[in-house]
Amino acid sequence: MSIDFEIPPDAKAIRLRVRQWVHDECIPAEKRLLEGDDYKTVLNELRVKARSQGLWCPFIPKEYGGMGLGPLANALVQMELGESPLGALSMNTQGPDDATMLTILQNGTEYQKEKFLKPLLNGEKRVCYSMTEKAAGADATGMQTRAVKDGNENYVLNGEKWFSSAASVADMVLIMAMTDPDAPRHQRYSTFIVELPNPGYNIKRDIPTMAAEGPLSHIMGGGHSEVEIRDLVVPAENLLGGEGNGFNMGQHRLAYGRLRHGMHNVAMAQRALDLAAAHVTKRETFGKLLSERQGVQFMLADCASQLYIARLMLLHIAYKAEKGMDLRQENGIAKVYLANMVHQVVDTAIQLHGALGYSLDTPLARWYTHIRSQRLVDGPDEVHRWTTGRNVIKEFLANGTTAGACGGDLL
Structure with missing residues (x-):
């Protein structure tokens, strides 16, 4: 069989x-x-x-x-x-809207779905997600933004957010804030839906990054905002998913975002490799096509191998998702691999284009500066590798083999 x-x-x-x-x-x-x-x-x-x-x-x-x-x-x-x-x-x-739509769909009240989700699904509005803070970084349980209940009708939020992607083009935002500092660590936070613009949600700036920016970068939602939250009043009916559930909802949301990044990385890498193949089959140096040189063929072979592994990873994760199986270990492994894969393939495509690849006459240089963020967003490589490594040890201690933590349960 x-x-x-x-x-x-x-x-x-x-x-x-x-x-x-x-x-x-x-x-x-x-x-x-x-x-x-x-x-x-x-x-x-x-x-x-x-x-x-x-x-x-x-x-x-x-x-x-x-x-x-x-x-x-x-x-x-x-x-x-x-x-x-x-x-x-x-x-x-598009991200970050897609994962945020799913969060409201899965956790929202009928009122929230009608008022906030419907215009998002219709493409009439955009949404962003404000979780990350300078002081906390990759540790979401270190967030300091507070939400204090003012009677029974409202919450008042105060704090700061960092790298809120697409905030400058958003019509609404999901904000994670601490509602109970005395609760267990993962139950201290709640999520609120806020319509924008709002005087309590002040976008101080779109943070300059190393990504090559054009006139459309921020209009398309490519910016990452630094935000000051001061005395932001949120109606209690805008609390999403109940008090104390913000962290778990956020992790579920990020899990899809990591996969979507990886899926798009495969597509970008494929287009980069196609551009490289088109170039080397036309470009001649010293009387010979680049495509005929063994060194160039080795470079293309490495890219093909990485894309093959990437596709298999995503298909296996999709299979596990279809079956309702736990895919957290595979998701973490794939997140790191796919972020590095796209970097390597685009870098190779630039090298094969020579000075043309370094220029902005092809999309490769812009992609290169943009995709460096993939090893940071939705959790840096090191955090995912740390979690993956811990799971390897747990699997060995539980079963006497590490196989289950590295694809050994595939069959």
């Missing part, structure tokens, strides 16, 4: 449709933006067309207006959308 790697026909079909969509619509639209067309006009045209074709909110249930894709089909779709910065945006599946 053989292991069946056959993708179901319906998942294959939607992957092909999305691949065609990205190549026929999103990549040409990138060129329109570079030529000066208005971003909002271009995006609106893409979204209207995508929605008319049923390409909208892939992971959202059909009863809420989405495509209702399961983990496997959604993974295949996301691994296509990441080829273009307009891919996910065109189908309203």
Whole structure:
């Protein structure tokens, strides 16, 4: 009996449709933006067309207006959308909105779904997520922003947030704040939905980063804001998921975000490798095509190997998600691997392009400066490796072998 790697026909079909969509619509639209067309006009045209074709909110249930894709089909779709910065945006599946939509869908009251989720699903509004703080960094249980109840009607929030992605283009924000400092460590925090703009939520600046920025970077939601929260009054009905559940909801949300980053990284790496292959099969040096040189072939082989491993990782995680299995160990391993994989493949593509790759005449240099963040966002590599290593030890102590912590339960 053989292991069946056959993708179901319906998942294959939607992957092909999305691949065609990205190549026929999103990549040409990138060129329109570079030529000066208005971003909002271009995006609106893409979204209207995508929605008319049923390409909208892939992971959202059909009863809420989405495509209702399961983990496997959604993974295949996301691994296509990441080829273009307009891919996910065109189908309203961009971060940080996507994981935040899921959080409200799974934990929101009917009032919250109607007032806040509905306009997000319709693409009328955008949302950001304010959790990270300078003082806490990767330790989410170190957050100091406080929410104090003022009678029974409101909470008053005070504190600061750091690196709130897409805050400058958001119409609402989910804020995590401490509601009970005396509770067990993971039950001290709660999450609140706040409409923006709000005088209590002051975006001090979009933090400059090493990423190469163009005129559209922040308009598209690529900014990361430093935020001051002062006497921000939030109605009690905007508390999401009940008091003390903010941390657990946040971790569940980040788990999807890590996977989505990884899926998009596969798509970006694939496009980078395609660009490299196109270049070396045309570029001639010293009377010989670059593609005929063994050293170049070795470089392409390494990229192909990394992409192959990346795809298998994501397919296995999607399989476990489909079956409702615990995928935390695999998720942490994949998060680190995929972040480093895309860095290596894009770096190789730049090297094979020579000075052209270093220039901004191809998208490679912009991608290179952007993807360095992948080893930091949603938890730095070191935190995930620390957790993975602890699990290896736990598995050995429990079962006398480490196999279960490194894919040994695959069968």
